Amino acid sequence: DQQVKQNSPSLSVQEGRISILNCDYTNSMFDYFLWYKKYPAEGPTFLISISSIKDKNEDGRFTVFLNKSAKHLSLHIVPSQPGDSAVYFCAGQNQGGKLIFGQGTELSVKP
Amino acid sequence: NAGVTQTPKFQVLKTGQSMTLQCAQDMNHEYMSWYRQDPGMGLRLIHYSVGAGITDQGEVPNGYNVSRSTTEDFPLRLLSAAPSQTSVYFCASSYYAAQETQYFGPGTRLLVL
Numbered sequence: 001d002q003q004v005k006q007n008s009p010s011l012s013v014q015e016g017r018i019s020i021l022n023c024d025y026t027n028s029m030f031d032y033f034l035w036y037k038k039y040p041a042e043g044p045t046f047l048i049s050i051s052s053i054k055d056k057n058e059d060g061r062f063t064v065f066l067n068k069s070a071k072h073l074s075l076h077i078v079p080s081q082p083g084d085s086a087v088y089f090c091a092g093q094n095q096g097g098k099l100i101f102g103q104g105t106e107l108s109v110k111p
Numbered sequence: 112n113a114g115v116t117q118t119p120k121f122q123v124l125k126t127g128q129s130m131t132l133q134c135a136q137d138m139n140h141e142y143m144s145w146y147r148q149d150p151g152m153g154l155r156l157i158h159y160s161v162g163a164g165i166t167d168q169g170e171v172p173n174g175y176n177v178s179r180s181t182t183e184d185f186p187l188r189l190l191s192a193a194p195s196q197t198s199v200y201f202c203a204s205s206y207y208a209a210q211e212t213q214y215f216g217p218g219t220r221l222l223v224l
Contacts, residue, residue, distance in 0.1 A: 004153075036215075043115070043201050043215030044154070089153060097142060097161075097208030098169065101153035 003027045004092050006102035013109055019077040021105050023090035026071065030092035034099070035064060035075050038087045047088070048075070080109045113137050115216035117202050123222045124192040132187040132219050134202030142208045143185040144169070145177065147198040148218075154201065160185055161208050192223045 005024045013019045025033070031052050036044035050057040050064045050073065057064050063076045077084055087106045091099045118133045136143065144159035146169075156169030160179040174196060176188040185204075189196060199220050203213040 006153075009151075041217070043203075043217050045215065046212045049212075091154075097205070098156055098159065099144075099154075099213065100170075101146075101155070103151055103153040 004102040010106045016079045019080045021075040032093040036089045117216035136204040140204035143204045146201045
């Protein structure tokens, strides 16, 4: 039972354009949703999060949107930069602190 | 601060061998956890600990043991390695269980032949 799904394994965008990464979930009990970024041969690093009681959170070029009725969240990166090329994982966090990750989406930003 | 450190970086095992993956953090974090990353599967929680002396199972605990005798260290033991345990293993920590930001180590790549 995949509680968090990222249905796009990869995404390619042009530098300067918007990158939109999508994530769907089935568990209504998540308290937070998080996005982690991972470069090759490194551990994931926290990027941005959103509380389940909010619908938007913004941090610089990164904005996360949450649509609870659709059980869908998305990460927008504007403008995209080549250094944003990485694998992005979304995750839901329950009350006990456990993180349930999606499969990841590999973003490639081309100059 | 070194953050979260993991050793070794890479290991090759034969089926049936045992080994311990080391994880340490110097941030005085109470919550520590182990994940494995497999292609197309994302990161899956193996075991976690909310403090010294307390551990619990995650999504995929079979074949792995953990202990937490100190706040700093959280080793993961493979009792009898199997090819299905070939994966990249990440250790993570945070101040407390429900803190949204977990800090990950650089990972241990394990190959079981």
